[in-house]
Amino acid sequence: MSRAIPLSYTLRSVFQRRTRTALTVAVMALVVLAVTVMLSLVSGIRRTLVETGEADNLIVMRKGATNDGSSMVPIEAYRAVRYFPGIAADPVTGEPLVSPEMVVQPFFYRQDGGRENVLVRGVRPVAFAVHRKVRLVEGRAPRSSSGEAVVGRAVAARYPGLRIGAEMRFGRRAWKVVGILEAGGSSFESEVWVDVNDLWSDANRALYSGLRLTVAADADAAALARRVAADARWALEAKPEIEYYREQADSANFLFSLTVALGVIMGIGASFGAMNTMFAAVRSRVAEIGTLRALGFSRRSILASFLAEALVIALAGCVVGVVLAVGATLAINAALLGVAINLMTFTTATVQLRVSAGNALFALCFSVLLGFAGGFLPASRAARLSPAEALRRRA
Amino acid sequence: MIHLSNVSRHFRRGPDVIKALDRVTLEIQAGRFVALMGPSGSGKSTLLNILSGIDRADEGEVEVAGQRLTGLSEDELAVWRARHVGLVFQFYNLMPVLSACENVELPLLLTDLSRPERRRRAELALEVVGLMRERFEHLPGALSGGEQQRVAIARAIVTDPDLIVADEPTGDLDARSADQVLALLSELNREFEKTIVLVTHDPRALRWVQAIYHLDKGSLLEGVEATRATQAVEQTLGVPPRSAAR
Amino acid sequence: MGYLTLVRRNLRRNRLRTALTAASITLSIFLVCAVLSLPSGFTAIHDRLAAGTRFLVHNKAGITYLMPYGSLQQIRAVPGGTAATSFSRFGGVYDEPKNLFPNFSVDAETVGDIWPDFQISPQAIADFRRYRDAALVGYQTMRTFHWKVGDRVTLRSTVWPVQLDFRIVGELPEPHGNPMWFLFSRTYLEEAVRAKGLSAEQAGMIWVRVADPADVPPVMRRIDDLFRNSDAETASETEKSFFESFMSSLSGLTNVILAVGFLVVVAVVFITANTCSMAIRERAAEIAMLKALGFRRSVILGLLLAETLALAIGGGAVGAFGAYGVLKLLAALGATGARPGLGPLSMFLVTPWHVVEGIGLSLLVGVVAGVFPSWGAARKPVAEALREVF
Incomplete structure (x- = not known):
């Protein structure tokens, strides 16, 4: 029967050496901060892309194309697909919900002089019915052959001049901003939408990059996809939008591996630092350990007490780190609306950072692991001290 | 050698000001071997620190070995100490990572001497204090208390200072080692004409020193009080002193 | 015996602590070197490929x-x-x-x-x-x-x-x-x-x-x-400027990565400062004694800083050369095509200059981490230092 050393004793020990504890907590916090911000970027990319898709939408592209920026779908193919069975109809007009779209990646010139590709999507009015997440928060949709453009919220945030009524230049002409679109933080917010006829004449070619269509509620999406792929003339394929955007999010996998590698290496470094602190704590309390053992506390309770001390430090670091990470991501979002990253289409998208509950849980597990890694060896050294030896080594 | 006039030193402890030394005037001739005695908190260590240039007086004049210490900066005092004072502490304060000989060599790093010359002088100093040669390369942890204090004394004399100050040099030693250390200090006084100031509680020191100064509550005892204090020490010793006090 | 003997022996006094601190410096400098080499790897590849007499024309x-x-x-x-x-x-x-x-x-x-x-x-x-x-x-x-x-x-x-x-x-x-x-x-x-x-x-x-x-x-x-x-309408540009504008579109991501690199450096400064201040606290008596013997403040500061710097540069050099070796190896493995799974990992391109940068950075880490505790210890008046320990 062994008595446990009260936690309050452990806590008091933690506060005894303030500088040492504070520095160690700071190290833990920095590591947690770095890993959490990186993770929030990874999950931000995934969320931005995955949320772009609609569950009952299919995307039709050239077979093998990895994104609609590199695919070509002839107008004839659109006309044929439009009347395939199983496609939902617009409740108002009765027209099939098939949105033919052309994307181009014209240069946009930033205020800092840098140049980036922005995804410009040429659409017909049906696009707003097919992409149900897309809402016009201001203004209205572009009229046909009018040179009008609707600007995604993230693009508008990055180019401060882009307000309704403003004129913008891209491609080979000037465009008039008539609306601002929002789409639940998804990648559509990093796009500019114009009328497809305008974009055809601007890009000097009349074809589509891809089609988006909504499957009727009672129809079989897989059968419809097979039907699209079956037509050998056009070499097309159809897949669920969700799946398409999940594949796009694969670009985040490298970043995730990088984050894990970074976390492991930084974590080892930080646990070495924590180990130093804990060894010093054990050394400076040899006499105390001797006394506690002489009083009858078991080896196990000494071990637990020192481990608890390491864990308290790690958890404090975790809390500080996550709070800092939340602050940092909020600041980045407020200042820049997120981090501008390059998608597979080589266009720039703004990703909002948000420290999710999952990220925080990851940080918590990570810190507990660091606490154990840093605390175990010193704690077991403390536990191994015999009471007589500990009291003797006091001098 | 040592001239102190009206030296005061105050310490602040919370809201209180404690007078560690209160207008002490003291004159010690060159070549003397004297002891400062008194109960804890009487100011004897503070006095020792001031006359060895470790601490500075708040008021009064201090002149040691021909140098007026009042007004010297911390670094100027350090340079002066390195040249003129040898220090011996109760807990020896040897560098645990350096061997006996290297510890003695340490203060010579502050001189222009060459490396072999430093080494030679360190060995010489260790021979003077009577440390056995095979112990020269031992780390302090492998030496007895008496041996460590010999090494510390060797470190104090290796720069050939005018003044040696020792703060409770026998405080942590057994009786035999304590006698040997006192005898060694006395020998350094006689043969090398070092001025030695000793702070001690150890009544045995009476057998070796030429004079005792008693401190109490920051003041030097004088006249009848001083004589009475010396007699009290002699009684605890129970043996007539070898040399007369004052 | 000289000052260096003292520094060397002090470093060896608590071998475990020295090793742990050096190892965490090594890991951090390794990381930072790797992170720094990622963007410059792209540039270096293109500097190499860009010929001075060739340019490209694309639609404006x-x-x-x-x-x-x-x-x-x-x-x-x-x-x-x-x-x-x-x-x-x-x-x-x-x-x-x-x-x-x-x-x-x-x-x-x-x-x-x-x-x-x-x-x-x-x-x-x-x-x-x-x-x-x-x-x-x-x-x-x-x-x-x-x-x-x-x-x-x-x-x-x-x-x-x-x-x-x-x-x-x-x-x-x-x-x-x-x-x-x-x-x-x-x-x-x-x-x-x-x-x-x-x-x-x-x-x-x-x-x-x-x-x-x-x-x-x-x-x-x-x-x-x-x-x-x-x-x-056309826009002509050199390969290099074309590539640079591509890189500038990646700036959001590279900024995040550089910020993380900065955090790594701050963390290792804290670890090193902690080690330095623990070492100084444990040796308060020795430092007080050195002062009493007549060692000036600058000498004490120098001794303590030298110790932290030796630790930092030692650990940093291992990290920087390690990064050089490991990333070169990855690049070599990637170049053989035997391990296509390496993907972007083989795209790091470290140059000897990165090793210099890494060692320079560890020097900075040592100075920043060491200077505060060391200066505090060196500045303390000798009498006060002695009073605290005895």
Whole structure:
């Protein structure tokens, strides 16, 4: 029967050496901060892309194309697909919900002089019915052959001049901003939408990059996809939008591996630092350990007490780190609306950072692991001290 | 050698000001071997620190070995100490990572001497204090208390200072080692004409020193009080002193 | 015995602590070197590939805006240019969609003139002109797919509704050739596209070569002037500036990565400062005694700082050289094509300069971490220091 050393004793020990504890907590916090911000970027990319898709939408592209920026779908193919069975109809007009779209990646010139590709999507009015997440928060949709453009919220945030009524230049002409679109933080917010006829004449070619269509509620999406792929003339394929955007999010996998590698290496470094602190704590309390053992506390309770001390430090670091990470991501979002990253289409998208509950849980597990890694060896050294030896080594 | 006039030193402890030394005037001739005695908190260590240039007086004049210490900066005092004072502490304060000989060599790093010359002088100093040669390369942890204090004394004399100050040099030693250390200090006084100031509680020191100064509550005892204090020490010793006090 | 003896012995006093601290410095400097080498790796690759007498022309509106094929003839007529070829993306995949790599149609007869610096063998250049289905392939791509000269391969385009069979007639050889490219003749593509009732009479980009590097700016200007106010205005730029604007679009991500690198450095400063202050606290008595012996404050500061600096530079040098070695190894493994799974990990490019930077950074870490505790210990008046310990 062994008595446990009260936690309050452990806590008091933690506060005894303030500088040492504070520095160690700071190290833990920095590591947690770095890993959490990186993770929030990874999950931000995934969320931005995955949320772009609609569950009952299919995307039709050239077979093998990895994104609609590199695919070509002839107008004839659109006309044929439009009347395939199983496609939902617009409740108002009765027209099939098939949105033919052309994307181009014209240069946009930033205020800092840098140049980036922005995804410009040429659409017909049906696009707003097919992409149900897309809402016009201001203004209205572009009229046909009018040179009008609707600007995604993230693009508008990055180019401060882009307000309704403003004129913008891209491609080979000037465009008039008539609306601002929002789409639940998804990648559509990093796009500019114009009328497809305008974009055809601007890009000097009349074809589509891809089609988006909504499957009727009672129809079989897989059968419809097979039907699209079956037509050998056009070499097309159809897949669920969700799946398409999940594949796009694969670009985040490298970043995730990088984050894990970074976390492991930084974590080892930080646990070495924590180990130093804990060894010093054990050394400076040899006499105390001797006394506690002489009083009858078991080896196990000494071990637990020192481990608890390491864990308290790690958890404090975790809390500080996550709070800092939340602050940092909020600041980045407020200042820049997120981090501008390059998608597979080589266009720039703004990703909002948000420290999710999952990220925080990851940080918590990570810190507990660091606490154990840093605390175990010193704690077991403390536990191994015999009471007589500990009291003797006091001098 | 040592001239102190009206030296005061105050310490602040919370809201209180404690007078560690209160207008002490003291004159010690060159070549003397004297002891400062008194109960804890009487100011004897503070006095020792001031006359060895470790601490500075708040008021009064201090002149040691021909140098007026009042007004010297911390670094100027350090340079002066390195040249003129040898220090011996109760807990020896040897560098645990350096061997006996290297510890003695340490203060010579502050001189222009060459490396072999430093080494030679360190060995010489260790021979003077009577440390056995095979112990020269031992780390302090492998030496007895008496041996460590010999090494510390060797470190104090290796720069050939005018003044040696020792703060409770026998405080942590057994009786035999304590006698040997006192005898060694006395020998350094006689043969090398070092001025030695000793702070001690150890009544045995009476057998070796030429004079005792008693401190109490920051003041030097004088006249009848001083004589009475010396007699009290002699009684605890129970043996007539070898040399007369004052 | 000298001051260095003291520093060395003090470092060895608590070996475990020294080792743990040095190891965490090593890991951090390793990380920072790796992180720093990622963006500069891209730049270095392109600095190496960019030839001073070559530039590219694309539609002013953007890379995905095409130019009429006829523009090529007009550009060839511009005085100062010695050769020009169209360069259009085919978007071909080999076997399965994930095997995506850069493949372009070009004007076959010009390849040797546009890219003499690739040092393609004369036989390959001749064969490339002779066979309409010929392909020249970068050495890296050859290894990735285990292709060899003479192989016949089929690529399915994601741009055009065609799939084409090619014969590989040569490689863009290591080390000067582009490692990834797959080049083939545009007439071969045109035939196949026309059979589908479409037309590929357009150019994505046009490469131009001039005789002398000094001719690059005037010829670029002449070309852009020629197409000004036409249907397809052009923008000419050097390979380097093209790549730089691509890199600047990655700045969001690189900034995040650099910020993380900064956090790593701050963390290791804290770890080192902690070690330094623990060492100083444990040695308070010794430091007080050194002062009493007459060692001046600057000497004490120097001794303590030297210890932290030795620790930092020692750990940092291992980290920096380690990063150099490990990343070189990864790059070498990636170059053999034996481990295609390495992916971007083989794209780090460390130079000896990164090692210097890493060691410089560890020096900074040592100074920042050591200076506060050391200065505090050195500055304390000797009497106060003695009172605290005795």
